[in-house]
Amino acid sequence: MSFNIHADYDGKITKKDLQKVYLRSIPMEHSWNYERMMHSGYCFAMLPILKKLYPKREDYIEAMQRHMELYNVTMYISTLPLGISAAMEEKNAEDPNFDTSSINSVKTAFMGPLSGIGDALYHGTLRIIAMGIGVSLAMKGNVLGPILFWLIFNIPNFGVRYLLTFLGYKLGIESLDKLEKSGIMDKVMQAASILGLVVTGAMTAENVYFSIPIKFGIGSDATTVQKILDGIVPGIGPLVLFGICYYIFKKKKCNPIVMMLILMALGVVGAFFGFLA
Amino acid sequence: MSLAMQAVLLGILGFLTNFEWFLGTCMIQRPIILGSLTGLIMGDVATGTIMGATMELAFAGAASIGAYDPPDMVSGTILGVALAMKAGAGPEMALTIGLPVASVVLAISNVTGYPILQLFAHLMDRDVAQGKDKAFQFHFVISGFIAWGVTSPIIPIAYYLGADKVTGIVNVIPEFVQTGMEIAGGLLPAMGFAMLAQTIMKKKLAPFFFIGYFIVAYSGVSTTGVSLFAILILAAMFGLTNGTGMFASSQPAAVEELEGGDFDEF
Numbered sequence: 306m307s308f309n310i311h312a313d314y315d316g317k318i319t320k321k322d323l324q325k326v327y328l329r330s331i332p333m334e335h336s337w338n339y340e341r342m343m344h345s346g347y348c349f350a351m352l353p354i355l356k357k358l359y360p361k362r363e364d365y366i367e368a369m370q371r372h373m374e375l376y377n378v379t380m381y382i383s384t385l386p387l388g389i390s391a392a393m394e395e396k397n398a399e400d401p402n403f404d405t406s407s408i409n410s411v412k413t414a415f416m417g418p419l420s421g422i423g424d425a426l427y428h429g430t431l432r433i434i435a436m437g438i439g440v441s442l443a444m445k446g447n448v449l450g451p452i453l454f455w456l457i458f459n460i461p462n463f464g465v466r467y468l469l470t471f472l473g474y475k476l477g478i479e480s481l482d483k484l485e486k487s488g489i490m491d492k493v494m495q496a497a498s499i500l501g502l503v504v505t506g507a508m509t510a511e512n513v514y515f516s517i518p519i520k521f522g523i524g525s526d527a528t529t530v531q532k533i534l535d536g537i538v539p540g541i542g543p544l545v546l547f548g549i550c551y552y553i554f555k556k557k558k559c560n561p562i563v564m565m566l567i568l569m570a571l572g573v574v575g576a577f578f579g580f581l582a
Numbered sequence: 583m584s585l586a587m588q589a590v591l592l593g594i595l596g597f598l599t600n601f602e603w604f605l606g607t608c609m610i611q612r613p614i615i616l617g618s619l620t621g622l623i624m625g626d627v628a629t630g631t632i633m634g635a636t637m638e639l640a641f642a643g644a645a646s647i648g649a650y651d652p653p654d655m656v657s658g659t660i661l662g663v664a665l666a667m668k669a670g671a672g673p674e675m676a677l678t679i680g681l682p683v684a685s686v687v688l689a690i691s692n693v694t695g696y697p698i699l700q701l702f703a704h705l706m707d708r709d710v711a712q713g714k715d716k717a718f719q720f721h722f723v724i725s726g727f728i729a730w731g732v733t734s735p736i737i738p739i740a741y742y743l744g745a746d747k748v749t750g751i752v753n754v755i756p757e758f759v760q761t762g763m764e765i766a767g768g769l770l771p772a773m774g775f776a777m778l779a780q781t782i783m784k785k786k787l788a789p790f791f792f793i794g795y796f797i798v799a800y801s802g803v804s805t806t807g808v809s810l811f812a813i814l815i816l817a818a819m820f821g822l823t824n825g826t827g828m829f830a831s832s833q834p835a836a837v838e839e840l841e842g843g844d845f846d847e848f
Contacts, residue, residue, distance in 0.1 A: 331606040335726040336706075338699040339774060345706050349722050352715060362713055369710045369718075375777065380607050421805040432609070436638060439614050443635035446628030450635060451618045458609050466606070496816045499790045500809070505779055506794025507808040512771040540799030543772060550776035551783075565696065568769040569689075573762030581765050 317357060318395050318474070325353040326387050327470045333380045339565060342377035347387070354391045358398040368394065374409055378416050379423025384466050386415045388473020396481055414497030421504050431458055513543035515575075518582045583625065585742065591623045592660050593738035599656045600730045604723075613637035613659040613680075620663040633663045636673035637680055654691060657737050658684025664741055683740070685764070691733045698729040 333346035351372045359365040378386060390412050397403045435457035443450025484493055517530040534541055553559045559567075575581025583591075595616070602611045609615065617634010621627040637659050641652070662680025669675060702725035709718035740747075779791065797808050 332604045332723075332726075334603040334607050336699055336702060336722055336729075337603070338696055338703055339770075339777070341703060341777075342774075345703060345718075345722050345725075348706075348710070349719060352719070356715070365715075366711065366713045369713075369715070373707060373710055375780075421809045425804065433642075436612075436614065436642065440635045440638055443614055443617070443631045443638070446632050448618055448627055448631055450631060451615045454612070454614050455609060459606075462606060462608065492820050495787075496820045498784060498787055500812050500816060502779075502783065502787055502790040503794035503812040504805060504809050505775060506791040506796075507798045507803075507805040508794075509772070509775040509779075509791075510795045510798035511805055513775065514768040515765055538799075540795065543768075544795060544799075546769065546772045547776055547779075550773045551779055554776055554780055564773050565770065566693070568773060569692070569762075569766040572764075572766030572769055573759055575765055576758040576762035582761075 317398070318354060318391060320471075322354055322357060323388065323391065323470050323474055326350050326391060327384055327467050329353070330384050330387055330466065330470070333383050341373070341375040343380070343383070344373050344376055346380075347376045347383070348372040350383075350387050351390060351394070354394060358394055364398075371405075371409060376412065376416065378419050379427055381427045381462050381466060382419055382423045382469055384470040385419065385473040385476075386412050388470045388475070389415065389477035392474050392477025392481060395478075411497060414501045416501065421508065427462070431461060509547055510540055510543065513547060515542060515546075516582050517542065517580060519580055583623075588623060588664070589738035589742045592620065592664055592741050593734060595619055595623065596656055596660055596737040597731055597734040600727050600734075603726055611656050613641055613655055616656065616659040617663050620660050621667070624664055624667045626667060629667060630663055633666060633673045633676040634659060637662060637676060640677055640681065641684075652688075653681070653684035654687035654733075655684060657687040657733070657740075660737055661740055665744070668744075687733060687736060689759075690736070691730065694732045695729040698732065699725055702729070 329350040329352065330346075333343055333350065336345045337343055348369055352369070355365060355368040355372070359368050372390070376386075390408060393408045393411065397405055397408060435454045438457060439450045439454025441450070442453065517534065519530045521528050521530070521533075531542075550564065553564065572581065599611045599616070602608060613634050614631075614637075615634070617637060618627055618631045620634070621630015624630060637655075641655050641658075658680040659676075661683050662676040662678075665679050666672070666675035702721055706718050706721050706725075709715070709721060783791065794808055794812070797803055797811075798805070
């Protein structure tokens, strides 16, 4: 596959600009926080593109603020949504009728599936392979172990990340053209939102966990609250916790830092009284 | 090398691992890497490498995926390996010291690091709103180093005090606090995902969140598996390939029918 920008291309964004996006995507997780996750890293990476596309100060500020919204994706493949965003920003800058809000909705829709696939590939597969090879050597005291571990992980990390910048941009330009011509833009947007929600639900079920080991009954009849709950609907506990968090944030009743401290305190109190495990 | 000199070098090593996130989350915080580097400072690379590998296996499941925060491998590995080597003990000692240290330092850095980053997030918002892109970039670059650098002095101080004191301090911390932190590791993602859902939830499409949730809760299929099925079903429904899907015309109605239930908060 060629990653060159296609022949009849007459846009403002050059190969050099995309290389800048690639380099700036490297510290993506540097300022990661619970509130908006990779928001500042994403904006930091988009900055040269935005600066070039929006000479007017108000437009530039608005574009920067657009990319300061919550974002989170497996960081090793973050250049794919960055490339797509770059293509959409370019379109937005030249076409006054372009739906500006679609830039964020597309980028958000990619967040779910990409994180699912990226985490599985990088954390679940590549890191495990690198660890297996590295540890087997390192256990014998061989320094090649850590060196190989690092190389096996990072050659794909930095290599694929570079290619994805251009692939994302190309994908963005081409699919925007196609979607506009065929008129199925709305449907694609809806499918993307659905996909994002399904994956968020799946990831919530996978990542939020606790059990309630309070005992009932005597002797062989003894059972725990958790077993009863599992009998009714598995995973109901974490779902209720998610619902409470969601409701509180929606009503803006609680600062994320306070929420974080409450949850940590809940864990400690739960462990002390033994109602959580 | 004097004790103080080693302590300072270990502290510097600990601080430099902050570059992991700055340099593309490139895994320099993994025990397998830090074990060898700690060994280098302690004067025996091979032993450090073996201990690092042992700790790497113990921390195999520790990766920051989604909003889950793994124990602080940096202080755990550096202190575990350095103190075990100083005591002339084996890799088991490195684990015995390292694992509790890692959970304690995670607890400390969680209450220092994230609030500092939160502060910077709002500072950067202000920069952006005023169009000060240079200030934004400056704050972005220093934020991570300050937030996570704050806990770096723990390593040289703990090393200087020695294994007995450190394990003594760790033993003072009751069992339930450490268990509690592990439990909190399962609770905190609820908050992360609630915030994520905030931005993408649409009332009409809310049932799809629950579909994803219950598929995993009931069947244990992985997220990747669920996304694969979701993509295929959506492709069939919306006919993304040719623009005329099976249910293309009836789609909005189908979505409406799925709505309802008692989830009024959505």
